[in-house]
Amino acid sequence: MRAASRTVADGQNRRAEVVAATRRVIARDGLDKASMRAIAQELGCTTGVLTHYFRDKEAMLDVVLAEIVAGVDDRRRRLLSGDYGLADVIDYLCDTLPNSDDQIEWWKAWLAFTSASFGAGRRGTTHTRFYDQLRRNWESSFRELAARGEIRADxxxxxxxxxxxxxxxxxxxxILISPDKLPRDRQRAILTRHFSSIVP
Amino acid sequence: MRAASRTVADGQNRRAEVVAATRRVIARDGLDKASMRAIAQELGCTTGVLTHYFRDKEAMLDVVLAEIVAGVDDRRRRLLSGDYGLADVIDYLCDTLPNSDDQIEWWKAWLAFTSASFGAGRRGTTHTRFYDQLRRNWESSFRELAARGEIRADxxxxxxxxxxxxxxxxxxxxILISPDKLPRDRQRAILTRHFSSIVP
DNA sequence: ATTGCATCATAACAGTTATTATGTATGTAA
DNA sequence: TTACATACATAATAACTGTTATGATGCAAT
Known part of the structure; x- marks a missing residue:
């Protein structure tokens, strides 16, 4: 009945809408409050939609977590295009931090998964592997910056x-806990101080 | 019946035992798995004990959170006794980080509360005030170190x-996510690097 | 026209949750 | 002994959880 009010080819996007609604509820109300019924209500439908596009609730959360990880990769790929200096890195970091509404949502959801991954075993590996990847990425970035003379070589x-x-x-x-204590310029000051020891 | 196997004056400590069991379950299984029954089982009793010493489950969690905050204060007071240098600060920080079993428990519980405090409003203020206090404490410590010439004056x-x-x-x-990637000596290296820009 | 599939809604299910009320020992004081 | 509070256990309650089965609707192809 209500399906009539939707356009065609929505079936493709419908799945993504479920994931987005899930992430929204997690960020706003916490992972424990993100029940199937709450997510469905956020989307404006019943749980029938969720069970139709996903086998489990766990399958839904897996996709949410995967999208968060993919989002970080996307932004990082944009940084690495062309020659970037230390100033570009600081700009990128400020964009990555939870300053915008988007990023706040990502960070809150990510943190919810992080604290929840301690008990469980399956999703815990996602975290370790993701951080390992981030570690390697930054290491190679710093190596590149050093080679280009943007930072000290030693x-x-x-x-x-x-x-x-x-x-x-x-x-x-x-920032998530007390945003006004750590505004953008304060963030830049901390990052600048952090990098002060490696400028040439 | 089982109360006969307990010594007298236990009533005083019994409340603390409940809090300790609660923190243990939160650290091991996560905040969502910390149900009244699970906590009671951890303590080896029924939920009757919990409801006897606490009005709500929320009242229990509040005490757990308060104890975590108080624990940080205690350790910090031990650092501030007498003259302390930058090396002492690094030692203190390594002891504060989740290296020992005790600290791992504190940190996991704290992180569980942190991500949960985003949705709720009541316990969120505890976090902001705690971090504000930490901020002020560190600020005065650095001011003191600078006055004593342990770090640069500017x-x-x-x-x-x-x-x-x-x-x-x-x-x-x-450290909580991947302890082997960040062992003690690695932690010291990071902290030493962090302070390298402020040594005289 | 009818068959079939995709897309949902609805409802029922068993399990778990915190809370509350009630009962039952045990110890202490009068 | 009697009276009473402390310290629990037990059980019932209503609300909520994820999962599943069953229907209903509409579109697309035959």
Whole structure:
């Protein structure tokens, strides 16, 4: 009945709409409040839609988590296009941090999965592998920056990657908890201070 | 009946036992799995004990959260006794990070509360106030270190506090996710690098 | 026209949740 | 002993959880 109000080819997007609604509820109300009925209500339908496009609730959450990871990759690929300096990295980091509504949603959902992954075993590996990948990516980026003379040549790329990853994660959490204590210019100051020891 | 196997004056400690069991279950199985029955089973009793000493489940969780905050304060007070240098701060930070079984439990529980506090509003203020306090504490510590000549005199104490707080939080999360990627010596390396720009 | 498939709604199911009320020992004080 | 509060266990309750089965609707092809 209500399907008549939808356009055709919606079936393709319908699945993505479910995922988006799921992520929205998780970010707004928390992972524990993200029940099938709550997600369905967020989308404006019944749970029949969810069960039609996904076998399990777990399958839904897996896709949400996968999209978060893919989103980080996408933004990072945009940074790496062409020659980028330390200033570009700082700009990229500020865009990645939970400043915009979009990023706040991503970060909250990601953090919800993170704390939930401690108990469970299956989704925990997703986190370790994702962070391993981020570590390797940053390491190679710092190696590249050092080779191009953007930063000092005697730095330890792996150590720089680990340090930045930790700082970034911590800043994200702090911003989510009290955004007004850590506005954009404050973030830039922290990042600039962090990189002050590796500028040539 | 089973109360006969307990000693007298237990009534005083019994409440603390409930809190400890609650924290244990949260750290091991996650906040969502920490049901009244699960906590009671962890303690080896029924939910009657829990309802006897606490009005709500929420009241229990509040005490758990308060104990975590108090634990951080206790450890910090031990650091501030007497003259402490930058090396002492690094030692303290390594002890605070989730390296020991105790600290792992504290950190996991804290992180569970953190991600859960985004949706709810009541417990969220606990987080913001706690972090504000940490921020102020670190700021004054850095000011003191600068006055004593342990670190450079031209640093920004508030910025140093914010930076360290973020880095510390991030390192804690990273260690919980993949402890073998961030062992103790690696942690020390990151902290040493972090402080390299403020040594005299 | 009819068959069939995709897309949902509805309802029932068993399980789990926190909360509450009630019962039952045990110890203490009068 | 009697009276009473402490310290639990037990059980019932209503609400909520994910999953599943069953229908209903509309479109597309035969």
């Amino acid at each position: 730095i330890d790329p792996a150590l720089e990657g680990d340090s930045l990853l930790a700082l970034l994660d911590g800043m994200g959490v702090q | 640093i920004d104490p508030a910025l140093e506090g914010d930076s360290l707080l973020a880095l510390l939080d991030g390192m804690g999360v990273q």
